[in-house]
Amino acid sequence: MDQKERQILVTIISTVLITGFYVWYVYQKHVVGNLEILNDFKFWGRSFLWLIPLAVVTQIVIHIIYAIINRIVTNEDVPSKTDEMDKLIELKAIRISHLIFTFGFIGAIGLLAFGVKPYVMFIILFSSGFLASMVSEIVKLYYYRRGI
Amino acid sequence: MGKCLINNNIRKLRFMAGEMTQQELADRTGVTRQTLIAIENGKYSPTLELAFRIARVFQLPIDEVFSFNEGEDTLSTKSKTE
Numbered sequence: 363m364d365q366k367e368r369q370i371l372v373t374i375i376s377t378v379l380i381t382g383f384y385v386w387y388v389y390q391k392h393v394v395g396n397l398e399i400l401n402d403f404k405f406w407g408r409s410f411l412w413l414i415p416l417a418v419v420t421q422i423v424i425h426i427i428y429a430i431i432n433r434i435v436t437n438e439d440v441p442s443k444t445d446e447m448d449k450l451i452e453l454k455a456i457r458i459s460h461l462i463f464t465f466g467f468i469g470a471i472g473l474l475a476f477g478v479k480p481y482v483m484f485i486i487l488f489s490s491g492f493l494a495s496m497v498s499e500i501v502k503l504y505y506y507r508r509g510i
Numbered sequence: 511m512g513k514c515l516i517n518n519n520i521r522k523l524r525f526m527a528g529e530m531t532q533q534e535l536a537d538r539t540g541v542t543r544q545t546l547i548a549i550e551n552g553k554y555s556p557t558l559e560l561a562f563r564i565a566r567v568f569q570l571p572i573d574e575v576f577s578f579n580e581g582e583d584t585l586s587t588k589s590k591t592e
Contacts, residue, residue: 364544441542445541446557447542448542509514509548509554510548510553510554
């Protein structure tokens, strides 16, 4: 497994951990014993808004720590350069992840039309965003391993 | 993945160029070592620009570095049967 593949694995693991901890934290702090909050749009707005900077900052920190550990263990730098193959793989991954998120979005809005409660829409939106990001990384890993 | 239709002699040419390393060739052509490994192993077909850059490093015409594998090409076999 080379550097790019290892970096993708770090991203996958950190995304799962960050999202998992965040959902667990929000659930324990706000939702337990107060299910009514799920119908509060302000709660959903705040939860989404907080997740973005938290996820970005944590990802950056994790990648810095990974780069340091990688340098110590393998005596190699993490590649910072992107070339034509990286860009092509990135484009294919983005296309698939956008498709997944679009289906999630349409599904979420469609459920609203059928009278499902709005919090279900937010859960589906959040889940499809997470799934799209996971699939994007897995697709990248697949193309790096199998070729393009 | 579909089979790569572009064959190359990069491994042989690197050997003939004084066992040039993959990293050195990657640096001279402006790509990462991983991309060069993928090209050498037939897992990625480079753009025309990169193919020219690689050929220039070895000071050879492009068709002495890369060749088209017609036997594997489904399009050309289709057009022959039509």
